[in-house]
Amino acid sequence: MDLAYSPEYEQYRMEVRQFLDTNKDQSPPPYGRGNGDGKARDWQKLLIENGYAARTIPKEYGGFGGEPDILKSHIIAEEFASAGVRPGHSGDNRLVPTVLELGTEDQKQWLVPPTVRGDMIWCQGYSEPGSGSDLASLSTRAIVDGDDFVINGQKIWTSGAQHADMIFCLVRTEPDAPKHQGISYLVFSMDTPGIEVRPLLTMTGEATFNEVFFTDVRVPKHQIIGNRGEGWFVANNTLKHEREGLGDPNQAENRFREIVDLMQRETMDSNRLIDNPTYRDRLLSLQGRMLAMKFNGMRVLTSQIKKEEPGLPRWIIKLQGCELNHQMAAMAIDSMGELGILYDDSPYLRDHGRWQQRYMMDLGLIIGGGTAQIQKNMIGERALGLPKEPKFEKPLN
Amino acid sequence: MDFALTEEQLMLQESIGGYLRSSCPLDAVRKATEAGTTHVPEIATELAQLGACGILIPEELGGVGMGFLEAALISEALGSVIAPVAFVASSVMAPIALLGAGSQDQKETWLPRVANGEVIIGVGISEHIGRRETDGIFADDNTLTGKAMFVLDGMDADTLLVADNDAQLYLVQASDVTRNKLKTIDRTRSVAEIIFDQSSAEILPGSVNNRKHLNDMVNAGRVMLAADTLGAAGTMLDLAIEYAKERRQFNRVIGSFQAVKHMCSEMAADLEPCRSLVWYAAHAIRAIPDEATLMACHAKAHLAETGRFVARKATEVHGGMGFTDLLGLHYWFKRIGFDRQLLGAPEVVREEAASAQGWI
Numbered sequence A: 001m002d003l004a005y006s007p008e009y010e011q012y013r014m015e016v017r018q019f020l021d022t023n024k025d026q027s028p029p030p031y032g033r034g035n036g037d038g039k040a041r042d043w044q045k046l047l048i049e050n051g052y053a054a055r056t057i058p059k060e061y062g063g064f065g066g067e068p069d070i071l072k073s074h075i076i077a078e079e080f081a082s083a084g085v086r087p088g089h090s091g092d093n094r095l096v097p098t099v100l101e102l103g104t105e106d107q108k109q110w111l112v113p114p115t116v117r118g119d120m121i122w123c124q125g126y127s128e129p130g131s132g133s134d135l136a137s138l139s140t141r142a143i144v145d146g147d148d149f150v151i152n153g154q155k156i157w158t159s160g161a162q163h164a165d166m167i168f169c170l171v172r173t174e175p176d177a178p179k180h181q182g183i184s185y186l187v188f189s190m191d192t193p194g195i196e197v198r199p200l201l202t203m204t205g206e207a208t209f210n211e212v213f214f215t216d217v218r219v220p221k222h223q224i225i226g227n228r229g230e231g232w233f234v235a236n237n238t239l240k241h242e243r244e245g246l247g248d249p250n251q252a253e254n255r256f257r258e259i260v261d262l263m264q265r266e267t268m269d270s271n272r273l274i275d276n277p278t279y280r281d282r283l284l285s286l287q288g289r290m291l292a293m294k295f296n297g298m299r300v301l302t303s304q305i306k307k308e309e310p311g312l313p314r315w316i317i318k319l320q321g322c323e324l325n326h327q328m329a330a331m332a333i334d335s336m337g338e339l340g341i342l343y344d345d346s347p348y349l350r351d352h353g354r355w356q357q358r359y360m361m362d363l364g365l366i367i368g369g370g371t372a373q374i375q376k377n378m379i380g381e382r383a384l385g386l387p388k389e390p391k392f393e394k395p396l397n
Numbered sequence B: 001m002d003f004a005l006t007e008e009q010l011m012l013q014e015s016i017g018g019y020l021r022s023s024c025p026l027d028a029v030r031k032a033t034e035a036g037t038t039h040v041p042e043i044a045t046e047l048a049q050l051g052a053c054g055i056l057i058p059e060e061l062g063g064v065g066m067g068f069l070e071a072a073l074i075s076e077a078l079g080s081v082i083a084p085v086a087f088v089a090s091s092v093m094a095p096i097a098l099l100g101a102g103s104q105d106q107k108e109t110w111l112p113r114v115a116n117g118e119v120i121i122g123v124g125i126s127e128h129i130g131r132r133e134t135d136g137i138f139a140d141d142n143t144l145t146g147k148a149m150f151v152l153d154g155m156d157a158d159t160l161l162v163a164d165n166d167a168q169l170y171l172v173q174a175s176d177v178t179r180n181k182l183k184t185i186d187r188t189r190s191v192a193e194i195i196f197d198q199s200s201a202e203i204l205p206g207s208v209n210n211r212k213h214l215n216d217m218v219n220a221g222r223v224m225l226a227a228d229t230l231g232a233a234g235t236m237l238d239l240a241i242e243y244a245k246e247r248r249q250f251n252r253v254i255g256s257f258q259a260v261k262h263m264c265s266e267m268a269a270d271l272e273p274c275r276s277l278v279w280y281a282a283h284a285i286r287a288i289p290d291e292a293t294l295m296a297c298h299a300k301a302h303l304a305e306t307g308r309f310v311a312r313k314a315t316e317v318h319g320g321m322g323f324t325d326l327l328g329l330h331y332w333f334k335r336i337g338f339d340r341q342l343l344g345a346p347e348v349v350r351e352e353a354a355s356a357q358g359w360i
């Protein structure tokens, strides 16, 4: 165990800090996504040039072209977070790694550079009304007609589809094959004729996700990633990248600091919230859990640096991290009491209503990206070696 | 940056763990505890030879001079087989106090004999965490008067290390005090009530008007108890998983029922990060002293909570068998219960964690 960084990395950290000191003012606001304004795009460009975004993506695909170095990536993330500066992105962190790993040369040239620049925004078309946890049962059909696939069907819960330029989408191309072997992974423009996007309001009152309907949508045959019938394996690659993003322990630590700050600032009967022993005890319980997850993250990081399979410590991150985030938001709201129910643009709203938003959004994240129950199935079956559930020959009712 | 065990640490873990798994199965624990033994000499001798008893004691004083992370790995290994053998007080807490505050003579007299397993030192400091049933210990002219409760490894000890009401530390010979065994739920370990009546005592000179050494002992003791719980809970989880793969009901193994599978996954998901917390807390004692108290508190509290959850759920996975004496799961259940209360229950240590951060 040696928690110090070698001089090379200390030096690197200083460089990142110096960069942030000098250039911070040019960065767009720390929250929010999208490519809309020029400021965000210029910022991304500057970050790529300096190796702080798209670091390991090859130069010919618009990245910085650095050697993979997990520790450097970690340092960048830490320094941007503690400076409160919006980090760059690697394009879409689900799609780009998948295309780089499994796409053809033409696909890489076509998709990666604009995505990395922030000129091509993506949405993920996996879930359907009848296929959520049981994603492999999906029924959106694509049949071949000449040089095209022709798609009919519906996706749901598609986050960001209303703003997206492109979609990566799972469709059934081989209806007679076993369910996992009949799926293909297509990429196409959201401007393709026959696509209709209907925003769905979520419990937060905003429309962050959508229903997406496809009617005779024609997609050229070469816009498939991997081979026909291999989409499930391509999708699993994407899901792996997504799962790791959810439940990130660095974010949990930042959030914890914000709660401490809130509880030291806010008062009830002129006493600081943190002086209430019951709230304080709950806060400390959360701190213990947060620290355990933080150190668990350091353990995973170490395995990755050594190119070892982290195993159980990695399997649990999504389940535990999302739960912890939700509990922290609940703590913040509870300690605020009545102030914690204020919403929208109410007077007296604290922290712009961030905690109320998070309390709901985090519940969404417990469900999205594989529900907590599905995570527990995976931990039990894949990490602990417990048997799968028996499958039924015919559907049960 | 390397948050992992070194080759040497893995070897230590394997040598101690391997020995304990083969020499200290449940049957041996049962036999010892039924005879009222909380310190099995053969196991202690072997552990001493493997370096466990002198893990923190420098080589020139007969030990192996390793650190707290190594000590935590040993504690974990002992917890995982619920070994009836003195360790936390005698081989961790007392040596820290002696090394930090003892005179050269005291170190040379006691530490080599602790390291080779010849002597056990019990530790009585629970009054400084939460005083119950006693007014503590008063010092007067090289004698002590009063009562220490819940003295760890107290019945097996040859010598006692205790703190007076001013947090000064003393060595007292077991023959100079009255001691009474306190029976606890955990029959694998001994705690005693020790009564001092003008008992002659030798002060550790470095502890005069200096609380630091007491605090160091408490921090280290807490991390060791947390590690013990990690080991005990780890075994309970392993046993539950094993049972879930074998036991059949309704024509299927019970591990294929989600209710059972999810209990196992929840235990694993809660327990696995605890390992990293224990490692960090143990490492911090020396390497990051500013964080030592905070991390020791969190390790103690969080392992107590997670340990309780695992102890309960692992028992449930076993159904009626889990509740029997026959299966013996209760030995682990009780060891986890013991670790929870000693040196500060979770609510108590969390409050200390708040102070350590200047929140109150």
Ligand SMILES: Cc1cc2nc3c(=O)[nH]c(=O)nc-3n(C[C@H](O)[C@H](O)[C@H](O)COP(=O)(O)OP(=O)(O)OC[C@H]3O[C@@H](n4cnc5c(N)ncnc54)[C@H](O)[C@@H]3O)c2cc1C
Pocket (backbone or CB within 6 Å): A123, A124, A125, A126, A127, A129, A131, A132, A133, A134, A156, A157, A158, A159, A160, A209, A364, A365, A367, A368, A369, A370, A371, A372, A373, A374, A377, B258
């Ligand atoms: C905020 C948010 C954003 C999302 N964004 C996207 C997106 O961009 N693209 C996209 O494709 N999808 C997205 N999703 C969809 C998400 O992946 C699904 O909601 C999720 O996989 C669950 O599917 P479902 O909603 O159909 O629920 P169901 O699968 O119907 O689940 C209902 C309940 O049954 C339980 N359940 C189901 N199967 C099992 C089982 N085998 N064992 C135990 N319990 C089970 C579930 O855990 C849950 O409690 C998003 C969801 C949310 C909440």
